[in-house]
Amino acid sequence: MAKKQLYNTLPLVAIDLGSNSVRAMAAESIGPNQLHILGYEQSTKHPCVDRGVVVQTSSAGYMIGEVLNKLANRISLKEIPAAFTVLGGRSMQMVNVTSKRDQIQKRPVSNLLLQKMEDECKQKIELRNPNIAVLGVVPAYYILDGQESEERPLPTDKATLIEVGYSAFVGIRELEEQVDKSFMRAAKTLENTFIRQDALLSAFATENDSILTDGCAIVDFGAQTTTLSVYKRNQYITTRVIPLGSWNITRAIEQLGMSIQAAETLKCQYGYASPDEVETNLKMRIPNSNICLTSVELAQTIQMKLDEMLMPLLEDIQHYEERIRTVYITGGGSLLNGLIDYMQAHLSIPVMFGSHARLLDEDDPDEFCSPAYSSLIGALIMAADYRREHSDRVMPGDDGLFKKFKKQFEEKTLDLFSNQNE
Numbered sequence: 001m002a003k004k005q006l007y008n009t010l011p012l013v014a015i016d017l018g019s020n021s022v023r024a025m026a027a028e029s030i031g032p033n034q035l036h037i038l039g040y041e042q043s044t045k046h047p048c049v050d051r052g053v054v055v056q057t058s059s060a061g062y063m064i065g066e067v068l069n070k071l072a073n074r075i076s077l078k079e080i081p082a083a084f085t086v087l088g089g090r091s092m093q094m095v096n097v098t099s100k101r102d103q104i105q106k107r108p109v110s111n112l113l114l115q116k117m118e119d120e121c122k123q124k125i126e127l128r129n130p131n132i133a134v135l136g137v138v139p140a141y142y143i144l145d146g147q148e149s150e151e152r153p154l155p156t157d158k159a160t161l162i163e164v165g166y167s168a169f170v171g172i173r174e175l176e177e178q179v180d181k182s183f184m185r186a187a188k189t190l191e192n193t194f195i196r197q198d199a200l201l202s203a204f205a206t207e208n209d210s211i212l213t214d215g216c217a218i219v220d221f222g223a224q225t226t227t228l229s230v231y232k233r234n235q236y237i238t239t240r241v242i243p244l245g246s247w248n249i250t251r252a253i254e255q256l257g258m259s260i261q262a263a264e265t266l267k268c269q270y271g272y273a274s275p276d277e278v279e280t281n282l283k284m285r286i287p288n289s290n291i292c293l294t295s296v297e298l299a300q301t302i303q304m305k306l307d308e309m310l311m312p313l314l315e316d317i318q319h320y321e322e323r324i325r326t327v328y329i330t331g332g333g334s335l336l337n338g339l340i341d342y343m344q345a346h347l348s349i350p351v352m353f354g355s356h357a358r359l360l361d362e363d364d365p366d367e368f369c370s371p372a373y374s375s376l377i378g379a380l381i382m383a384a385d386y387r388r389e390h391s392d393r394v395m396p397g398d399d400g401l402f403k404k405f406k407k408q409f410e411e412k413t414l415d416l417f418s419n420q421n422e
Helices: 057-074 111-128 173-185 196-207 210-214 246-254 260-270 295-319 339-344 371-389 398-421
Strands: 012-017 022-031 034-043 082-087 093-108 132-144 147-149 158-172 189-195 216-221 226-232 235-242 283-285 292-294 326-330 351-353
Touching: 012 057, 012 371, 022 057, 022 371, 034 057, 034 371, 057 173, 082 173, 082 196, 082 371, 093 111, 093 235, 111 132, 111 158, 132 173, 132 189, 132 235, 158 173, 158 235, 173 189, 189 196, 189 371, 196 210, 196 216, 196 226, 196 326, 196 371, 216 295, 226 295, 235 295, 246 260, 246 295, 260 295, 292 295, 295 339, 326 339, 326 371, 339 351
Parallel strands: 012 082, 082 189, 216 326, 326 351
Antiparallel strands: 012 022, 022 034, 093 158, 132 147, 132 158, 216 226, 226 235, 283 292
């Protein structure tokens, strides 16, 4: 019998299923919270994700397979059989939940016990809400015999009464199921999933340790969604997802009477978040049309859409300004000219780009320091930690993949005959 391959012999690979692309990045861990980027690829052939939810598993599976094959070729591997991914989207919400244990007498607080308490919280939420799935659970605090701590107890710590508070990220069950089906269609193994908000926090907190104690807000600008997460002292205070993103700005420009390609080019090259930020009021003629547009007019169109997108989030941040120190912006849409100044005009605390540059090898290309890669970098940092905690995991053989498809076929067959008998 062939020897099973360990997961930790493979490169770390993270996939981001975006609204207009599937992106994949490979890296190796070169030290604590240190990565060397091996390669990056993306596929934009088939739009298959709508505001964070996979809507076409066949297309998503094709693109996952394509992008991993391209990445394997780039880094000179025969195959990349497994990857991590990040989850987020319009249906993502956060709920607080607690789990308690009375051990009757002082006993060790084992990792097995803590895992059972976490699983209990997941089950508690899903039993109450059958249509949702718990996508991730982040411990917020631990109380051992009345003593509260933000640090995870050691297996040698002992206590009688144990209480753990969690921030649970939940979403419609379809969100998780569609991602699983997409990986199955690609004949790839989904090694583990991470919450996008947690991946971003991992990237920025490692760069700036004060985030964990001082508190921050992170605004993630995606193509079809914009997400706010407020974090303070090892705990998520609130999260909110707006179903509008940078693509909606492009569509607003398109409605001025030009092609979507011309609108995207104008936004990226000449767009500003506010007319006040325009340095030179250029007059631009749109190719293949009779449209003439000034830089100020373009900025006015962008600002109108930004007001619609961001005002609800800015009001949320204002509510927490006394409790946090900084607002970090990230994601591909954060690169819009003048966006920081636009947001700063409404807030009293500093607004700046989230940075993950310190996590990268000094020989890595500077382009990977862009906010557009922050979620992938954060996912790779979390993937390295996951690998260390699961160093004995082995890759399934062909029989394991066959069993997955066999089970899926049997379930569909059962559904078919059940429906006939109704």
